[in-house]
Amino acid sequence: MKPERLVGIVSYGGYIPIYRVKTSEIARMWGRDGETLQTEEVAVAAMDEDSVTMAVEAARYALKRAKINPKEIGAIYVGSESKPYAVKSSGTIVAEAIGASPNITAADFEFACKGGTEALQTCIGLIASGMIKYGLAIGVDTGQAAPSDELEYTVGCGGAAFLVGPKTDETVAYFEASTSYVTDTPDFWRRAERPYPSHARRFTGEPAYFRHIVNATKNLMAELGYKPEDFDYAVFHQPNLKFPLKAGLMLGFTRKQLEHGLLIPSLGNAYAGSALLGLVAVLDVAKPGQRILLASYGSGSGSDAFSIVVQNNPYRGNPIPFISQMLKRKKYIDYAQYVKHRGKIVF
Amino acid sequence: MHRVAVIGVGCTRVGELWDKSLKDLIVESATKALDDAGIDKVDIVYVGNAYSKILQTQGNLGSFTVDSLGFEGIPAVSIEAADCSGSLAFHEAYKAVRSGLVGKALVVGVEKMSDSSPEEVAKALMSCEDQDYVAFTGVTQPGLHALVLRLYMETFKVKHEEIAEFTVKAHKNASNNPYAQFKNPLKVEDVLRSPILADPLRLLEYTTVADGSAALVLCSIEEAEKMGKKPVVEVLGSASATDKLYLPERIGKLSFNATREAAKKAFEEAKFSVDKVNFVETHDSSTIMGVISLEDLGFVGKGRGASLVVEGGIEIDGKIPTNTMGGSKGRGNPVGATGVYQLVEAVLQLRGEAGKNQVKDAKIGLTHTIAGVGNFATVNILGCL
Amino acid sequence: MLSAPRYWREIRYRYRLIGSRCLKCGKIYFPRRLVCAVCGSRKLEDYKLSEKGKIKTFTVIRRSPPLGYEKNVPYVVAVVELEDGVNVLSQIVDVSPEEVKIGMPVELTFRKVRENGKEGIIEYGFKFRPIFE
Structure with a gap:
């Protein structure tokens, strides 16, 4: 888009x-x-x-x-x-x-x-x-x-x-394009009036997190004609440390591209704040001209992927x-x- | 203008009086005062009360009081000014008698706090503060006193134990007061080791839940002399004053304008200065309020209040005997009644009826009540000349 | 139940620390005043106060907190002297009571102030926290 x-x-x-x-x-x-x-x-x-x-x-x-x-x-x-x-x-x-x-x-x-x-x-x-x-x-x-x-x-x-x-x-930066990929996949949910979410254990992985993030990101790269190496940074939603690293690997990104935005080890998964805080951490250090991939994941399920080009160091x-x-x-x-x-x- | 006399006093014991209602308390103190005056009728009743609307949901206390006493048809005035309710009721009654519009006036101060939960009492204690910007912060009334206490200690380099000594002296005097809530002697270590209410203020530095009622009867000096009253206790000066409600606007002074203004006006009326005063009944709602009040009333210089206390200057035989019947901490603080208790105690001193706590040659006494952390104050000067 | 209209009326002042300034003599107030306490003028305007200041004095509420505040015990309440000279009463958060000192620099933060049970409104407003170093 x-x-x-x-x-x-x-x-x-x-x-x-x-x-x-x-x-x-x-x-x-x-x-x-x-x-x-x-x-x-x-x-x-x-x-x-x-x-x-x-x-x-x-x-x-x-x-x-x-x-x-x-x-x-x-x-x-x-x-x-x-x-x-x-x-x-x-x-x-x-x-x-x-x-x-x-x-x-x-x-x-x-x-x-x-x-x-x-x-x-x-x-x-x-x-x-x-x-x-x-x-x-x-x-x-x-x-x-x-x-x-x-x-x-x-x-x-x-x-x-x-x-x-x-x-x-x-x-600070501008958006080149974004894509979304959404299906009905009940991997994680919270019913009304329940205090804590429930989840379908391993089902949250392959058919849920990975399928949506990978497809949203692939579609974005296809629309823009980019390959993983065209990005300086990649930020994925971080429900744990394993998932974003594996998604990156599946898509052809290196650990180095992911490192700056990986906050899960010292922050935890701040749900709707997770990927966006990763993007903030990257923008804090990125240089003008660099390109960032951002791909969120929402259970239920969907992923939004963005290509962002850095223009100015805001700091x-x-x-x-x-x-x-x-x-x-x-x-x-x-x-x-x-x-x-x-x-x-x-x- | 008439000169005004106090011709009768009465009070209940102060404490958690489980078997006594608001009405029981009023009737007990009022009938004692009427009996002491030797009369059974008055022309008007002034009631001072702070919390009956909050704690008993009982309003219209003027009518309530008159009816409780079996009077009918006479006017009644209900007055609320937090801790100053009782002393302000007295002040208003005084003005009415002084003007000549009123012959005999009954003043009743009453508070019934033990019916309510600590949470309800805490809420009531905060009702004298701005609700939207002070109570809203979650601060409690002891918390406000603690803010003043910390700043005072920091500014004047005064040690906490010096200020805490105020409680020790209060309990000592209260031990000889048959009406007092706390008669147990205390050491300063006891005060400083008591639970923290709001840092740095300790539990034993602050007044607690109390029920009580005190009453007195006023009339003109001529009327009192006609009745053969001797000695006649006269009201020599009486004033009240306010200050800003929002404590942060004025905390830096560590002095309360309301007290200073009320004292100035009362002494102007009495036509003498503070050095003529033989004893003082001040409102130590907390130790720090007692200390600052001694300074604001002019008994000691700024920042020197605690030294006066530690050096024994406030004891019965000291430079300025203070809170001779235990004050708000020792006698107890039934908030709306406190100011009337002070006046009753002053009258007993002036009549020479204060028992073991009698101040020698007590001719002039001053009572001082302060609401919250200084947003309202009353000063009354009584004499027996 | 907390009063929704009573809370609503104060929202702009409590959320954004807005007091008032006398148009005649320039005196700044918090909370806002309708009549100037210095010159008596009735012409005052809303005034956005500084969001930084220093602790002038403080206390720690440990016992008998008001209803709706009991979960936060112990909490620090302080008089904060703002950079523009106005003193405000506020909770100090993100700090343990032992660390608070007179003179400590603090800055505004936006927090939940009071919540009474699970049915009523949640009341938000300003508090202060130690300045981020």
Whole structure:
């Protein structure tokens, strides 16, 4: 899907909460001490954080860097599977907190872990068509996992906001094209009113994650006439360390292309924030002229793949922390504090 | 303008009075005061109460009080100004009698807190603060006192144990007060080892849930003399003042304008200065409020309040005997009644009826109540000349 | 149940730390005032306050928190002196009570403030956290 008018990233902001729990601490809790765990630690939201507050933090960082009037934003879309309200748009709260209300369109997107890239794709469409000047696309989650579930060793919290607008000489990067690949594949889901998601174990792999990411990426490369070596970086959704590495291998990418965007070992899987935070980490270090592949994955299932060309290094003289700095800014909590933070003790 | 006398006082014991209702408390203190005055009728009733609307959902306390006492038809005024409710009711009654529009006035201060859960009480204690920008932060009333305490210690380089000594002195005096809530002697270590309410403020530095009621009867001096009252306790000065509600706007001063303003006005009326005062009943809702109040009232210089306490200056035989019946911490703090308790205690001192805690040659006493962390204050000066 | 309209009225001020400024004498206030407490003018405008400041004094709420705050105990509440000279009362987050010091530089963050049970509205607003170094 190529837009008729090119759309660029005006600014972006990633947010990772300060708290971490070591996966070895989770393993200690469930009698799995000593096991080799691919994810070393996961980011945990504070007691007073949820997907909305983290969306606001990411959006505030993006705006600080952008120096545009928030009133020029025409759309705010928040992709998340951990909305604090089942009914009431998170976008309304974000819009008010950054001073973008009221002349905007806002909505929340849910497509498991790809709500954020859906939001991005929608914004690209609105800007390319000339309907809005700027759009804010956010992917954010306080990743949910049932106690002792495999997921508990990987889920993290965090999110990223992308302020997109018409491509100019000043934009950080621009989108060449995107593709989506969607089928009805029930690999991972959460029924209404259930606190934790369920999943179909190994079925989440080959027919789900790999099939969708590989097809979306192949279709994108076919549309643009690119090969894996045309990309300097590749960022895939990261439910664990194995899946993105294997997907990369299947598509012909090298580990080096994947390295910069691989945050899972020290962040965990921030669901709708996962791939987008990977993109933020890459943009933090990428140089003008470099090309980035981004492919999200949302269970259920679908994948959105984007080709992004870097134009400017946004960081010169900028006070917004890098993702690498946010990952280092941390406070460890134990499993007891973790369950309190994540609302797993009820009171 | 009439000179005004206090001709009768009465109060209940302070504490968790499980078997007494709001009405029981009112009737007990009011009838004692009426009996003490030797009358059975008044022209008007002033009721001071802070929380009955929140804790008992009982409003219209003026009518409630008059009816409880079996009076009928007389006017009644209900007054709420947090911890100053009782002393403000007194102040308003004083003005009415002074003007000549009112003959005899009954002032009742009452609070019934033990009916409610600690959460409800905590919420009530915060009702004197701005709800949208102070209560909303999650701060508690002890938390606000703690903010002042920390800044005070930091600014004046005062040790916590010096300030905590205020509680020790309070309990010592309370031990001789038959109406007091806490009569147990304390050492400063006990105070500093008690549970933390809100750092650095400890449990034993702060007043707690209390029920109680105090009452007094006012009339003109001429009327009192006609009734053969002797000695006659006279109200020499009475004033109230407010300050900004939002503590951060004024915390840096570590001094409360409301207290200073009310004291200034009360002394202007009394036509003498603080050095004439023989004893003071101040509102130590927390240790730090007691210390700062001694400074604001002019008994000691800024930042020197705690030294005065430690050096024994506030004891019964000290430079300025303070909270002679235990103060809000020792006697107890039934919030809306506290100001009236102070006045009752001052009257007992001036009449020479304070028992073991009698201040020698007590001729002039000052009472001072402060709401929350200083957004309202009342100062009353009583004398027996 | 928390009052939705009461929360809604304060949203812009609490989300974005907006106070008021007297058009006559220039005095800045938080929370906003309708009448200037210095010169008595009734002409004041909304004023966006600085998002950075220093801790002037603080406490840690450990006991008897108000309903809706009990899950956060212990939490730090401080008077923050903002760069524009205005003092605000705020929770300080992302810090353990032992680390808080008078003079500590802090910056605005957007957080959940109060939630009462699972039925009612969630109230959001500003808090402060140590400045990212």
